[in-house]
Amino acid sequence: xxxxxxxxxxxxxxxxxxxxxxxxxxxxxxxxxxxxxxxxxxxxxxxxxxxxxxxxxxxxxxxxxxxxxxxxxxxxxxxxxxxxxxxxxxxxxxxxxxxxxxxxxxxxxxxxxxxxxxxxxxxxxxxxxxxxxxxxxxxxxxxxxxxxxxxxxxxxxxxxxxxxxxxxxxxxxxxxxxxxxxxxxxxxxxxxxxxxxxxxxxxxxxxxxxxxxxxxxxxxxxxxxxxxxxxxxxxxxxxxxxxxxxxxxxxxxxxxxxxxxxxxxxxxxxxxxxxxxxxxxxxxxxxxxxxxxxxxxxxxxxxxxxxxxxxxxxxxxxxxxxxxxxxxxxxxxxxxxxxxxxxxxxxxxxxx
Amino acid sequence: xxxxxxxxxxxxxxxxxxxxxxxxxxxxxxxxxxxxxxxxxxxxxxxxxxxxxxxxxxxxxxxxxxxxxxxxxxxxxxxxxxxxxxxxxxxxxxxxxxxxxxxxxxxxxxxxxxxxxxxxxxxxxxxxxxxx
Numbered sequence: 001x002x003x004x005x006x007x008x009x010x011x012x013x014x015x016x017x018x019x020x021x022x023x024x025x026x027x028x029x030x031x032x033x034x035x036x037x038x039x040x041x042x043x044x045x046x047x048x049x050x051x052x053x054x055x056x057x058x059x060x061x062x063x064x065x066x067x068x069x070x071x072x073x074x075x076x077x078x079x080x081x082x083x084x085x086x087x088x089x090x091x092x093x094x095x096x097x098x099x100x101x102x103x104x105x106x107x108x109x110x111x112x113x114x115x116x117x118x119x120x121x122x123x124x125x126x127x128x129x130x131x132x133x134x135x136x137x138x139x140x141x142x143x144x145x146x147x148x149x150x151x152x153x154x155x156x157x158x159x160x161x162x163x164x165x166x167x168x169x170x171x172x173x174x175x176x177x178x179x180x181x182x183x184x185x186x187x188x189x190x191x192x193x194x195x196x197x198x199x200x201x202x203x204x205x206x207x208x209x210x211x212x213x214x215x216x217x218x219x220x221x222x223x224x225x226x227x228x229x230x231x232x233x234x235x236x237x238x239x240x241x242x243x244x245x246x247x248x249x250x251x252x253x254x255x256x257x258x259x260x261x262x263x264x265x266x267x268x269x270x271x272x273x274x275x276x277x278x279x280x281x282x283x284x285x286x287x288x289x290x291x292x293x294x295x296x297x298x299x300x301x302x303x304x305x306x307x308x309x310x311x312x313x314x315x316x317x318x319x320x321x322x323x324x325x326x327x328x329x330x331x332x333x334x335x336x337x338x339x340x341x342x343x344x345x346x347x348x349x350x351x352x
Numbered sequence: 353x354x355x356x357x358x359x360x361x362x363x364x365x366x367x368x369x370x371x372x373x374x375x376x377x378x379x380x381x382x383x384x385x386x387x388x389x390x391x392x393x394x395x396x397x398x399x400x401x402x403x404x405x406x407x408x409x410x411x412x413x414x415x416x417x418x419x420x421x422x423x424x425x426x427x428x429x430x431x432x433x434x435x436x437x438x439x440x441x442x443x444x445x446x447x448x449x450x451x452x453x454x455x456x457x458x459x460x461x462x463x464x465x466x467x468x469x470x471x472x473x474x475x476x477x478x479x480x481x482x483x484x
Contacts, residue, residue, distance in 0.1 A: 165359060166448065170450055172384075271451060
């Protein structure tokens with residue numbers, strides 16, 4: 001999230017008079033119980049969510065999966081009761097406030113989602129300003145003028161900065177986009193602040209059930225294109241292909257930003273494009289063998305300036321204690337397209 | 353200044369209109385829906401229509417001659433028409449100044465729908481939706 005989108009007015013935190021977690025408390029495996037504490041926060045949702053257990057502890061390597069990768073074919077999919085038991089309860093009690101999770105926040109108004117933000121994806125301000133639809137100054141002015149009244153969206157439309165349709169299209173896209181990341185596997189407990197209202201104001205509220213269905217559908221969509229989520233979060237590099245297959249215009253825009261350093265989130269920011277769109281294009285580029293996760297920077301001795309041994313694929317054993325010839329072969333730079341294909345096959349099989 | 357709902361309700365006033373939606377063809381998300389959908393499920397219909405729209409929008413074969421480096425502002429395809437024994441589907445791409453991949457989807461009864469009229473009107477609605 002950029003600097004601009006940090007909420008200017010302080011979020012009011014209001015106490016709910018009684019135990020906010022209602023009768024639905026029995027459904028989840030975590031029962032927060034007890035009335036709201038003095039800070040108005042109610043905890044405990046996160047760890048039990050989704051399939052955090054199956055993805056292992058966070059912070060393994062760069063390829064740690066932020067979104068949970070249980071595939072559509074896996075039995076866990078049908079058994080999943082929902083992405084967040086806490087969100088279900090909040091929807092049922094028509095709560096208003098903000099749900100804070102590891103990968104972002106969901107704002108609810110009377111049980112429906114009115115806004116979502118995640119550091120994994122560009123905010124509404126980036127989406128609106130990147131293509132030139134809205135000048136950044138106009139955005140800042142709207143936030144300054146109408147932020148305290150929590151009517152920034154309305155202000156932009158009423159002052160003719162953008163059309164109602166443009167605001168709705170961008171905002172709904174941004175909400176589903178951010179929610180996809182917010183509802184991903186989380187290693188931290190979620191919290192809910194009753195009464196918090198986002199300064200943008202309601203645009204097109206989305207039912208919680210629709211948001212969850214869409215998030216699950218998006219996971220399946222990505223999995224169907226290419227099952228390995230490594231490129232969702234890792235720095236990206238081009239695969240060394242002799243002659244790359246043709247790419248579409250939107251994929252080409254993504255590919256132009258792949259430089260060995262940028263991640264999907266970085267690229268989305270540069271393009272002013274919802275991050276899920278970037279993930280879709282990246283998985284297609286990976287499936288086509290055009291893009292891969294950049295290798296870790298540890299392999300310094302392989303630097304070509306050190307001399308000729310690296311490019312020779314016939315003597316992989318020279319580099320030291322290589323265990324088996326297949327791994328050695330696959331560890332070579334992809335000079336031969338056949339090897340590149342083998343490597344992709346291996347990656348795909350491992351990811352299944 | 354029409355929003356998504358006004359735009360869809362206007363589409364539903366066309367003769368023979370059965371259902372309408374605004375769909376994102378990269379994700380398959382239905383941004384807004386009104387009326388009926390084939391099989392009663394707008395979300396599934398949106399995902400399937402998005403696949404069709406994506407193929408049409410992304411393949412060079414369907415782009416006009418001068419389009420070589422389309423950068424996402426102006427869709428290379430204006431609309432798609434699918435007809436079956438009893439209905440028409442009309443998909444109209446929406447040009448936006450922000451990065452998007454959105455189209456309008458109108459489902460028409462073949463018995464009283466007017467495809468030519470619908471095509472013209474839907475094009476106008478697509479323009480008004482983003483320009484206001």
